[in-house]
Amino acid sequence: MTESWASEEAFRQAQSRIDGIVAEAEQRYERARAAREDLEHRTVSAESTRGEVRVTVAANGTLRDLELGERADRWSRSELSTEILACVRRAYAKLPELAEEVYAERFGAHDAAAEHAVSLLREAFGGQEDAR
Numbered sequence: 001m002t003e004s005w006a007s008e009e010a011f012r013q014a015q016s017r018i019d020g021i022v023a024e025a026e027q028r029y030e031r032a033r034a035a036r037e038d039l040e041h042r043t044v045s046a047e048s049t050r051g052e053v054r055v056t057v058a059a060n061g062t063l064r065d066l067e068l069g070e071r072a073d074r075w076s077r078s079e080l081s082t083e084i085l086a087c088v089r090r091a092y093a094k095l096p097e098l099a100e101e102v103y104a105e106r107f108g109a110h111d112a113a114a115e116h117a118v119s120l121l122r123e124a125f126g127g128q129e130d131a132r
Contacts, residue, residue, distance in 0.1 A: 035102050035114075039099060039102050042058075043056045044059075044091050044094040044095060044098055045091060046087045046090035046094065050069075050071060051069050052069045054067040055067075056091070057088065061092060061124070061125060063088065068080075092125040096122040099118050
């Protein structure tokens with residue numbers, strides 16, 4: 001009889017532990033979903049040294065805005081396109097930092113899954129700043 005009771009107690013403890021794991025996974029999923037939604041609404045911007053060009057990109061890399069100042073009229077098409085691309089690259093280089101902030105708010109500073117997501121953004125958009 002005692003052996004049966006011990007087995008039932010062990011089973012209840014195992015179920016309780018599994019329920020806790022499931023609850024934690026659901027909470028992590030909800031935080032990840034909220035982080036993704038937050039990122040979908042965030043943008044970063046970069047501009048040329050004298051403000052002739054300013055670009056804004058969404059967290060997914062989509063160009064959201066391009067502003068050209070009056071001084072941009074003095075540039076050749078080639079100079080202007082080069083500066084636009086340089087600004088886009090500088091904005092892209094900011095995207096991993098943005099994601100890192102958003103994920104840190106939701107998961108803390110050293111969460112493995114969040115760090116992996118940020119590393120994917122670094123692979124996709126990081127290192128763009130120096131390219132010109």
